[in-house]
Amino acid sequence: MLHLILFLVFGAICVAGAVNLLVQTHPINSALSLIAVMGSLAVEYLLLGAEFVAVVQVIIYAGAIMVLFVFVIMLLNAGIEERTKGSRVALLVGVPGVVLGSLLGAWVLLQHSGASSVSLGAMPGPPKEIAQLLFHDFLLPFEVTSILVLIAIMGAVVLAARPESVHVTKKEG
Amino acid sequence: MDLETFVIISVIKIVAGVIILLTAVAYSVWLERKVVGHIQNRWGPTRVGPFGLLQPMADGIKFLFKEDLTPPHVYKPLYIAAPMIAVIFALTSISVIPIGNWITIGPIHTPLQITDVNVGLLVVLGITSLGVYGVALAGWSSNSKYSLLGGLRASAQMVSYEVSLGLSLIGVLIMAGSFSLRDIVDAQGGTFLGFIPRWNIFQGQFIAFFIYLIAAYAETNRIPFDLPEAETELVAGYHTEYSAMKFAMFFMAEYANMITVACLASLLFLGGWHGWLFGPAWLQEILPVFWFLLRVFVFLFIYIWVRGTLPRFRYDQLMAFGWKFLLPLAIANIIVTALIVALRS
Numbered sequence: 310m311l312h313l314i315l316f317l318v319f320g321a322i323c324v325a326g327a328v329n330l331l332v333q334t335h336p337i338n339s340a341l342s343l344i345a346v347m348g349s350l351a352v353e354y355l356l357l358g359a360e361f362v363a364v365v366q367v368i369i370y371a372g373a374i375m376v377l378f379v380f381v382i383m384l385l386n387a388g389i390e391e392r393t394k395g396s397r398v399a400l401l402v403g404v405p406g407v408v409l410g411s412l413l414g415a416w417v418l419l420q421h422s423g424a425s426s427v428s429l430g431a432m433p434g435p436p437k438e439i440a441q442l443l444f445h446d447f448l449l450p451f452e453v454t455s456i457l458v459l460i461a462i463m464g465a466v467v468l469a470a471r472p473e474s475v476h477v478t479k480k481e482g
Numbered sequence: 483m484d485l486e487t488f489v490i491i492s493v494i495k496i497v498a499g500v501i502i503l504l505t506a507v508a509y510s511v512w513l514e515r516k517v518v519g520h521i522q523n524r525w526g527p528t529r530v531g532p533f534g535l536l537q538p539m540a541d542g543i544k545f546l547f548k549e550d551l552t553p554p555h556v557y558k559p560l561y562i563a564a565p566m567i568a569v570i571f572a573l574t575s576i577s578v579i580p581i582g583n584w585i586t587i588g589p590i591h592t593p594l595q596i597t598d599v600n601v602g603l604l605v606v607l608g609i610t611s612l613g614v615y616g617v618a619l620a621g622w623s624s625n626s627k628y629s630l631l632g633g634l635r636a637s638a639q640m641v642s643y644e645v646s647l648g649l650s651l652i653g654v655l656i657m658a659g660s661f662s663l664r665d666i667v668d669a670q671g672g673t674f675l676g677f678i679p680r681w682n683i684f685q686g687q688f689i690a691f692f693i694y695l696i697a698a699y700a701e702t703n704r705i706p707f708d709l710p711e712a713e714t715e716l717v718a719g720y721h722t723e724y725s726a727m728k729f730a731m732f733f734m735a736e737y738a739n740m741i742t743v744a745c746l747a748s749l750l751f752l753g754g755w756h757g758w759l760f761g762p763a764w765l766q767e768i769l770p771v772f773w774f775l776l777r778v779f780v781f782l783f784i785y786i787w788v789r790g791t792l793p794r795f796r797y798d799q800l801m802a803f804g805w806k807f808l809l810p811l812a813i814a815n816i817i818v819t820a821l822i823v824a825l826r827s
Contacts, residue, residue, distance in 0.1 A: 337560070337622070344615075361661075364604040372611025376618065376641060383622040383634065436601065436661060 316356055323349040334389045336382045340375060347371040361436045487590070495596045499576050507737040508538035514786045521790035548726035553624070556723065560623035565724065565731035568616025572738035575609040578602040579745045580664050582755050582771040594771065595664065602663040603655070606746060607648055610701060614640045616735060617703075617710075621720035632719025635797055636703055636710035642804040643700035643707075649812035650693035653819040654682050654750045667754030681753035686822070690815050691751045693808055695784075698743040700804065702736060704785065706792040707800055740785060741778070748777035 326345035333339045347370045354363035433439050443451055512527065512534065519526025527534030552561065580595035599605055614637045621633010658666040672680045683691045700707040711719035721732045748754060757773030759766045795803065 337557075337619075360599065360601050361604070364601045364608050367608040368604065368611050372608055372614070373641065373644075376611075376614050376637065379615070379618055379622075380634070380637070383618065383630070 312356060316353065319349040319352040319356075323353070334392065336387045336390075337379070340378050340382055343378070344371050344375045347375065358434045360434055361439050491590060491592055492596065495592075496577070499596055500573060503573060503576050503738060503741065504734070506741055507734050508542065510737050510741060510782055511541070511733075512538050513782065514789070517783065517786045518790040521787070542730075545726055545730040550726040550728070553626075553723050555625045557623040557625065560619045561723075562728075564616050564620035564623060565728040565735070567619065568613065568735035569731045569738070571609050571613040571616065572735040572742070575606050575742045576738075576745075578605050578663060579742070579749070580667065580754075581745075581774050583767065585767045593664065598662060598664050601661045603651065603661045603666070603750075606663075606742070607644075607651075610647070610739075611644060613735070613739065614644075616732075617720050620724070620732070624720070624723040626723055628718070628722045629720050632710045632722065636720055639703070639707060639710060639797075639800060639804070640701055642801060643697045643808070646693055646804060646808040646812045647697035647701060649809070649816060650690045650697060651750060652816045653687050653690040656816070656819050656823050657682065657685065657687070663749055667749050667756070670753045671756050679753055679756060681751065681756075683751045686819065687751060687815075689811065690819075691747070693812050693815065694747060694751065696808060697804075698747065699785070699788065700800070702739045702743060704736075704740065705789045706794050709794055709797050709800060712794060740782065744778045744781035744785065745774075747781050748774060752777045752781075 323346050326342045326349065330339045330342040330346070333342065347366060351363045351366040351371070354360075354366060433442060515537070516526035516534065527537040530536045530540050552558070577596040578599055580593060580598070582594035584591060584593045617640065618633050618637040621629045621631075621636070624630070624633075654666060655661065658669040660666060660669075670680050670682055670685075678684055699705075703711055711721065721729055724732065754777075755770035755774040757769065757776075759769050761769070
């Protein structure tokens, strides 16, 4: 019972944060709404019994990635978004289309939901099990992901390099 | 234990924990002023109460009655929320820190810890990561050049040293085999050769202790890493535009972070609450708390001692030190510890 209440409360916070992210005009408010979404997702993971994943979600997503988002917003001093006039096509076709699409999706999912609802302990919880999965069963994807991240870092360094350094080496060479 | 008893005991522990932490924050400010004063060959507070012991109370009253000025061009929602964020996260990390063994009062048998999560160490690290927001948002929302620069520098510094902080703790984790803070302390019981205690600092995590110490000084923005809030550099950095209670909240958050870091160091490297037990049974339940608080006090004293002694780093020196020296050293510590543990078992 308490489980259901917590799930609904934090699910509502998550959805409200996501909608707020879209609705807000100033990017910093959107970033803070995204942090609220990450936090409530962490609680949802906790309700599934995956405590390690929940805490790591907070540390990495809400505590490092979103900090970088906030840095970028602060440094670029992005102002309030412009709001253009709404489009009539969007209103006449878009809104009914979205409602219809989501109803269709919900109906299909309910048709095929022979499975019981997910219970506590469904996910690997203790860090030991996650370490077993990460470093034993899924070692190759883990290593390949680290190489992907390295490529991303190298790309960022090349993109952010100052153009003068390229000219200087050309003159000397 | 049924649900109502558990909830009531948890609420009592939470209230007691918060009151004790806030009092400790106030008196660590007193301790700092006295110790730094004596290092600088002067007395520190002596007028208000014996030895100046009522000075924190006078400071509290001052902060309550000061004019709470809100500059006109700040971004109000975040300007007001940022100190609250800083204090909330600083006070939350006390919830997983154990200060002693289990105690039995009448029919109630409860650990001296608000909650023993089995990923307790990660919870503290997560809350430290979230504490960066208080600083960054305060700096930005104040709409002033000193605040923005100070806020950005402080958050970049905190994010950089968080990495080394976390990595230095992995050696301890490898040796203890669990994230739960209580388990890590329990793994440090007993002695070598009958008298050297089995604390992690003596069990080979000596370098990790010093990496942790340095990273902790940088995380809490204390000298020698306090460039973002040094008066001679950036007026007051991210809290330039704050006055009265909001400034007091940043102040409290900084000292609460110091105390949390000191508690964590005592638990992970200095053996937690293990110590000499003697006397009747009720005394034996209270003594571990005393030993733990003694360690925390020593750690805070070293914090304040370093503050009174060392000059501060320049910002580029600070960042280079964190990334180019401390991080490789922490990784090397992990490799060596893991090798030794793997070869031993």
